[in-house]
Amino acid sequence: MFEIDALRLLVTVAETGSFTKAAVRLNYTQSAVSRRIATLEQQSGGALFERLPRGVRLNPAGRALYRHAVEVRDRLSRAERELAVLHAGRGGLLHVGAFATANISLVPAALRALKQVSPDVEVVAVEGPTGALMERLADGALDLAVVSDYPSGLPSADGVTTTVLCEDELFVALPRGHHLAASGMVDLRELRDEAWVQSAYGDRPTMLADACARAGFEPRKIIRIAEWAAKFGYVAAGLGVALVPSLAAWAIPGELVLCRLTDPALRRTVHIALPADPLPAALRLRDLLHDAGD
Template sequence: MFETDALVLLDIVARTGSFTAAALQLSHTQSAVSRRIASLEAEAGGPLFERLPRGVRLTPAGRALHRHAREVLERLRRAGEELSAIHTGTGGRLRVGAFATANAVLVPAALRAFREASPEVGVTLVEGLSGALMEALGRGEIDIAVVSDYPSGLGPGEDAEVVPLMEDELLVALPADHPLAAWEEVDLRDLKDESWIEGAPPGSATMLAAACARAGFTPRVDIRIAEWTGKLGYVAAGLGVTLVPAMAAPAVRSDLALRRLGDLAPRRSVYAALPRTTALPAARTLLALLRDRVPA
């Protein structure tokens, strides 16, 4: 198949109409250009240029090959620009993964700043559980992931760089008219008789179950709702209480009361994960923005 440098030479000779002019432009000898064109014509199966008393012009075959050469060279030029933009973090696409509550406040705030800083970089967002996001990162399907060590720990593998972002304390969400809503901090033991709203199946190891065990009781779970936004609707209706990650607190509806649980509060760690050796500059930029927007 035709080599790129031969197509470049074909284009220059076609535009200058002269082997001599092409040789000057490329800092080659006229004989070297002539030999390379002869080799290209042999590869093409026939003459590409008509030799004139002064200069050359394309044959019909030459015009056909020149048209395709221009298209190929233009596509290669655009590919080079796109690759340069990806490698410098000023273009291309960044694929971001995050678990659900990270998408409540932290990730949107960072992505807004990222869009302002890198407007030419497209962003694709994938939401999922932390384990699945780490697997997707390992397969090269996403470029950066915001993950947590809950519920089953975090196994990044050898090819992931895991950067701590924050310790996320869980708060209790109460109906606004709940007697304990007036307290600045609630002792978890004072909630032992409450109906809890939980998302995990019965018998699962959860942060709620572990925290209540430390407090000396087993929580009564009457309603099971998977998404935390749904849980808050049931709390607002006065049907129970639930745990809410502090990182999502700014997005919690105003008719609820969020209270700290003191020393008995469950906590989880939140991280950003990137490929260890092939992280994109755009992913590094987003990482810095995520760290800047972690609540103090």
């Protein structure tokens, strides 16, 4: 296995044509250069340079290794530049996660602002439930995530810190022809006979189950639909009603009405989650998310 410093030294000796000149350029002693090249030649299985009366030049084996050494040097230089840009927050990849309704308007607004101030940052967006996002942060697969504590609390993850971003009130979506659509505020007990359109992530408690339990009843019927656009379609068709976070209000179609709920506790807190050593671009996005959430 060749050492990277030895390959760099090979390139410098080849470019200067002299152990002495390479030593001056790299701030080595001439004897240190000779020893390192001798070791490299031993590892290579033979001589790499022709020793001339005045200096050295690569032999065929040396020219073969030189081509690979230049490629390694150039790749390392590119890596160093990319890392410098990444850690300075001016570019590189930024892996961002969020739960579904945060991706309707909150996160896109912040990412649009990030693109304006840091156009060289390339965002890789991931959507998922809060628990999965926290795990990916702990594993180093995400650089920032927007997560929620409702209804089962905010899960902890090693090395992940969270800060409150905003409060997200829960509304009920009704078709415009519903007899409660014009009331503006609804007690969930008035909807105990309705079918409810909702989705669930595996066995995770749902906002609907928690809200109905607080109101003293269980949903008569649940229609399980995963995507928000399809949920809205079912409600618009009069097939059921749905709980809708305020973050999703921007996407509500005209056929629906959002009504507030009388229980003030029916809300969730949205958090920004970061790893222990966040990237500068992640911190910049955190600030932009606060701006978008105000």
